[in-house]
Amino acid sequence: MELRTHDTPEGVKVINLVGRMDIAGTQEIDLRFTSLAATQKALIAVDLSEVSFLASIGMRTLVSSARALMNRGGAMALVNPKALVQQALVAAGIDSLIPIYPDVDQASRGLQAAAQKS
Numbered sequence: 001m002e003l004r005t006h007d008t009p010e011g012v013k014v015i016n017l018v019g020r021m022d023i024a025g026t027q028e029i030d031l032r033f034t035s036l037a038a039t040q041k042a043l044i045a046v047d048l049s050e051v052s053f054l055a056s057i058g059m060r061t062l063v064s065s066a067r068a069l070m071n072r073g074g075a076m077a078l079v080n081p082k083a084l085v086q087q088a089l090v091a092a093g094i095d096s097l098i099p100i101y102p103d104v105d106q107a108s109r110g111l112q113a114a115a116q117k118s
Helices: 023-037 056-071 083-091 104-117
Strands: 002-007 013-021 043-054 075-079
Touching: 002 023, 013 023, 013 056, 023 043, 023 056, 043 056, 043 083, 043 104, 056 075, 075 104
Parallel strands: 013 043, 043 075
Antiparallel strands: 002 013
């Protein structure tokens, strides 16, 4: 599994994940993902467009980081998951905790609106 990051001009950190979020893939990125997404107050958009499979361990990483981020006053959004990945997220109810957007621009606007409310 691969993890890349960049910041948008609006101050949103985009984390691009590439590969399978199964046991092996999630273990490869877990520490780095957690340190990027859960250790500070930030607005994080997690781009899932290149994630081909999402297991429960990957969902746990997303949810635990999102909760830690919210506790610090930040927010997380998920971006453009493939159909099967989105189905898994919705079936597990994760979309009620972490909003899903079709692209980074919409996620950025949603995150900024959420930050203004808090």
